[in-house]
Amino acid sequence: MxxxxxxxxxxxxxxxxxxxxxxxxxxxxxxxxxxxxxxxxxxxxxxxxxxKKLAKINTIFEDDDILAIDKPAYMTTDEIQDKYSDFFLLNRLDKETSGVMLFAKNEEFQKKAIKEFKENRVYKEYVAIVEGKVIDEIVIDKPILTIKNKGVAKSKIDVKKGKPATSTIYPMFVEGNKSKIKVVIDTGRTHQIRVHLNHLGYPIIGDSIYGKINPNVNRVLLHSKVTKIFDYEFESQEPREFKVFDFN
CATH class of the missing domain: 3.10.290.10 (RNA-binding S4 domain)
Incomplete structure (x- = not known):
């Protein structure tokens, strides 16, 4: 039955x-x-x-101008924003992506912070686990076009219509045919890292849209680890899902 x-x-x-x-x-x-x-x-x-139990939202840092939180996987940015409706959202993360998320606590700081993001002066570092052996530093500069259909966004590389997008990949560890990598992005296009890595032939494990499904993981193994803006530096510890694979 x-x-x-x-x-x-x-x-x-x-x-x-x-x-x-x-x-x-x-x-x-x-x-x-x-x-x-x-x-x-x-x-x-x-x-x-x-x-799987949904993790709690933890505060990384807070002062009069900025709030940095540790976003758990499986929560959308809109859900997070609803919980902090008195503040101004500064960056978005995909539902299954965890890590540093920022809010401005007043309009004056919001305007200054948005300018930093628009002028690509915010340092954004991610960690990912991918299929394939990444042994060299790689810079990929491929424009990305995002199309929304019934509220669902999907991106692709489009040289003619896409917006500029640059990602730099640094190898960290290799185990078998899997790699743990650091990714630093200058821009912040929708699904940028996921699209770029898939294009390079290194799909992110757990990514059911662009990457590689793995029976041992529930989510996209992509984590926003470090964000630097002005004199602030925020870091989020890697969640336990990243310990599924034994990288030495």
Whole structure:
């Protein structure tokens, strides 16, 4: 017998159907070693689910002008923004990307900070785990075009219509056919790192849109580790998902 995934999950976890659907939509539910992605998809009634707990939002730093938080994976930027509605969002991260997120606490600082971002004077460093052996520093300067369809954004390299985008990749560790890398971006286009790495032949593990799905991970293994703006420097520790692979 078969039934919809969210209904079976609701029964197993003793939660409402809407809560079960929310957990699946966030990417927190797995069965048989695979992430459940379609809440209304039909699966066997005896399916056993595992549900990952959503991490808390932690404050990295706060003063009168700026708030730096540690964004957990599985939360959208809009959800985060709703929780800090009195402040002004300065940067966005994809739902499954974790790490440093910034808010201005007053309009004067917001204007100055936005200018820094627009003029590419903000240092943005990410860590990613990818398929393939990255052994050399790589600079990729390929314009990116983002298209939104029914509220869903997807990007691609488009030399004619895309906006300028530059990413610099630094090798950190290699284990088998996987690499841990540092990525520094000058610009901040939608899905920039994911698109650039896929173009280079180094798809990010866990990226179901541009990259490589892996049964051992639930999410895109991309983390915003360090951000520097003005005299501030903020760092977020790598989450435990990055320890799935044994890099020495």
């Amino acid at each position: 078969y039934d919809k995934a969210y209904k079976l999950l609701a029964k197993q976890e003793n939660i409402s159907n809407s809560k079960a659907k929310e957990l699946i939509d966030r990417g927190l539910v797995r069965a048989g070693g695979k992430k459940i992605v379609i809440a209304r998809g039909e699966i066997k009634e005896n399916t056993k689910f595992t549900v």
